[in-house]
Amino acid sequence: MDAAVIVDVILVAVIIAAFVSGWRQGALRAVLSMVGVVAGLIVGLAIAPLLVNLAETRAVKLAILLAVVVLFVGMGNMVGLVVGSGVRERARFRSTHVLDSVVGSAFQALVVALVTWFISIPLATSVPGAVGDGIRNSAVLGAIDSAAPAGLESLPGRLAALLNDSGLPPLVSPFATPGGQQVDAPDAAAVDPEVVDRVSPSVVHVMGDAGVCGRKLMGSGFVAAEDYVITNAHVVAGTEAVNLDTVLGVKPAAVVYYRPDVDIAVLYSERLGLDPIPLAQEGLARGDNAVVMGYPRSGPFEAAPARVRSRINISGPDIYSTGRVEREAYTLRGNVRQGNSGGPLLTPEGEVAGVIFGASVDSSDTGYALTLDQVLSAVGPLQSHTTPADTQSCVVG
Known part of the structure; x- marks a missing residue:
């Protein structure tokens, strides 16, 4: 039965x-x-x-x-x-x-x-x-x-x-059908080695120290403007210090923008020395190839193929599970794992199309990424964020 x-x-x-x-x-x-x-x-x-x-x-x-x-x-x-x-x-x-x-x-x-x-x-x-x-x-x-x-x-x-090791509530109800429409498996050819070599130095490993709750937080991020890195808010929630592990060494960073409802944070690292990744001018559509880059499970850098299932508005809890928020997001077919959070969703040409922020609780090949439009409408001009932001509390405890 x-x-x-x-x-x-x-x-x-x-x-x-x-x-x-x-x-x-x-x-x-x-x-x-x-x-x-x-x-x-x-x-x-x-x-x-x-x-x-x-x-x-x-x-x-x-x-x-x-x-x-x-x-x-x-x-x-x-x-x-x-x-x-x-x-x-x-x-x-x-x-x-x-x-x-x-x-x-x-x-x-x-x-x-x-x-x-x-x-x-x-x-x-x-x-x-x-x-x-x-x-x-x-x-x-x-x-x-x-x-x-x-x-x-x-x-x-x-x-x-x-x-949840990340401390996040479920993005969608576990009783809902989270994956969106059925699409073909990701195309491994979407990961172009030349594009990866060009873009990967600007994808960084974000490491946060949340001493108040005794946690070390880790995730991914990417350089979106000179000295500015975009990541998820839950990656730096409650942190007192943030560092970026880059190809040029470990760099200190300050959280200058923090939005727990949208789950976006902006980090500033003076003299970071890494090139910004170009932003896509158009959004992705169902069936489009994409690439997920980041540091899954806080391990080595990885670039994995993905395919867009759908572009939808997800209504769910914020990172503290204190209220509901609606966010425009892509549902993806691909291997999205913990640690990819905050990393970029890229077009095969190496342009940022979104920001990874979660995976399905009941499907090993379904992930979620905030659309670039959603992210940019929230953060505005990156260079306008110049003062440290309050990272509030940890998402657990």
């Missing part, structure tokens, strides 16, 4: 059980249970980052996260039920009992559905294999996700971010 079908059968059984339980408990106990669950989630969200950040591996982080959330949600639920106990028995008329049961069953089923969806998002973004596929492809969870109020996903998104 398909894993998604198994997940759906289990979820339907759990929701039916909640419906029956709500009928027996009544409306007030169900409402107070919901209040307790929300209170438990708030406490869990406050405590989870402190404990999760102590773990080294994703498996341990996931175990701690689930334990904390389940513990406090369970405690909140229990307190709500205890506070509401006895009220139902005070009702004098059977008709009141029936109405109370109807409201209670509906409310309890809703609470369980939302809590299940809430917990499923961090699981969908971190659990590998058939189990993870089953969660992501669940029709029940997909329906709940579609019906959930706009912005509500910021809460489970914050939990999912704790399990």
